[in-house]
Amino acid sequence: MAEVTADQVLSKLNELDLHLSPEINYRLETIFLEIEGFFVNKKIREKFQLVQWIEPFLKEVLLEHEQVLFVSRGGRELDCQRVIFALTNLRMLCMHQTGNHAGCPYWTIYYSQIEALKNTFLEHPKFYFKDGTKLSLRDFPKQELPTLHDVFEKSSQRFQEQELDPTVSQSRENICGNCFKIVSNQGNHCEACGANFWSxxxxxxxxxxxxxxxxFTIRPFSFALAELSTYVVFGLSVLVLEAKSNPVLVALMFVLFHMTASAVGYKLTAKGLYLKEVPADSAAANDQFDGSLNPDAPTRFS
Incomplete structure (x- = not known):
C-alpha cells in the first residue's frame, strides 16, 4: 500500500465533497490510507462516515493540543456490538457503535496504561492493559493492521519519552455519557455533573x-428487539418440542437461559457506564491538562 500525504488526502476529500470538522486536528494520512484503486471512493466514504459519527464525542473530550491519528472499529466478544476507537497523540478513546452513531459506554486509556498491542492467531488486534484487563477487536480490517501498530508504537514511545504517567483509578477509565468527564472506578455516580449510572x-x-x-434498559432498541425475536423463537421452539413430554427439561432450559442472560448483562454493565438518570443542570468545569506533551504544560497528573 503506497503512502499518502495529508495534502493528497485533503484534496481527495474535497473532490468527493467530504468535509471533516475544522475544530478537530486530524492526521489525515494515517486515517485515510488509500486514495487510489478499485472501490477507493466507497472506502473513503465509509471511513469518513465512521469519523463523522464520533466527531460530537471528540469535540467534547479532545484537549487543546490533542491530535487524532487513527480511527477504526472492531467487534467485542461479550456483547457482539462494535467498538469504535480513536488513537490520539495522548491516549486511546473507545465508544460503542449504536446504529449510525457512537454511544455509551465511553472509555479513555492513556498510553502509559497499555502494556502491549499484539495480534491474535486470527489476526485481530488485542490490547493488553496495565491492570491485567484486555480488549480484543474482532472483524478489524486486516489492511489497517500495519498502520495501527505503527501509530500505536510511535505514540506510545513518545508518551514514555516525555515521562507522562497520569494518575488513574483503572487502566480503562470510564467517561460520563452526560458531561464527558472521567468517572473514577468508585461507584455509579458522576461527581462532575450528578448523573447516575446503572449498576x-x-x-x-x-x-x-x-x-x-x-x-431494553441499556442496549440500542434495534439490538434489544433482535434479542426479543431470538427469545420468542427459543421459547416457542422449546415449548412445542418438549413441553408435553418433558416439562422439567423445559423449566431447566428457561432457568439456564435466564441465568446466562443475567451473567452477560452483569458483565456488560461492569465494563462501562450506562446512563440511568441525568440532572437538569449538569454543567461542569473542564480541568484536564492541555494535551501538548510538554512536561512544563499544566497537567492534572500529580
Whole structure:
C-alpha cells in the first residue's frame, strides 16, 4: 500500500465533497490510507462516515493540543456490538457503535496504561492493559493492521519519552455519557455533573427475571428487539418440542437461559457506564491538562 500525504488526502476529500470538522486536528494520512484503486471512493466514504459519527464525542473530550491519528472499529466478544476507537497523540478513546452513531459506554486509556498491542492467531488486534484487563477487536480490517501498530508504537514511545504517567483509578477509565468527564472506578455516580449510572447488579437482576428487561434498559432498541425475536423463537421452539413430554427439561432450559442472560448483562454493565438518570443542570468545569506533551504544560497528573 503506497503512502499518502495529508495534502493528497485533503484534496481527495474535497473532490468527493467530504468535509471533516475544522475544530478537530486530524492526521489525515494515517486515517485515510488509500486514495487510489478499485472501490477507493466507497472506502473513503465509509471511513469518513465512521469519523463523522464520533466527531460530537471528540469535540467534547479532545484537549487543546490533542491530535487524532487513527480511527477504526472492531467487534467485542461479550456483547457482539462494535467498538469504535480513536488513537490520539495522548491516549486511546473507545465508544460503542449504536446504529449510525457512537454511544455509551465511553472509555479513555492513556498510553502509559497499555502494556502491549499484539495480534491474535486470527489476526485481530488485542490490547493488553496495565491492570491485567484486555480488549480484543474482532472483524478489524486486516489492511489497517500495519498502520495501527505503527501509530500505536510511535505514540506510545513518545508518551514514555516525555515521562507522562497520569494518575488513574483503572487502566480503562470510564467517561460520563452526560458531561464527558472521567468517572473514577468508585461507584455509579458522576461527581462532575450528578448523573447516575446503572449498576451491574440492577441489570443482572432485571435480566434474571426477564432477559429482555435488561437489554431494553441499556442496549440500542434495534439490538434489544433482535434479542426479543431470538427469545420468542427459543421459547416457542422449546415449548412445542418438549413441553408435553418433558416439562422439567423445559423449566431447566428457561432457568439456564435466564441465568446466562443475567451473567452477560452483569458483565456488560461492569465494563462501562450506562446512563440511568441525568440532572437538569449538569454543567461542569473542564480541568484536564492541555494535551501538548510538554512536561512544563499544566497537567492534572500529580
Amino acid at each position: 451491574p447488579f440492577e441489570i443482572g437482576i432485571r435480566s434474571l427475571f426477564f432477559p429482555l428487561w435488561g437489554s
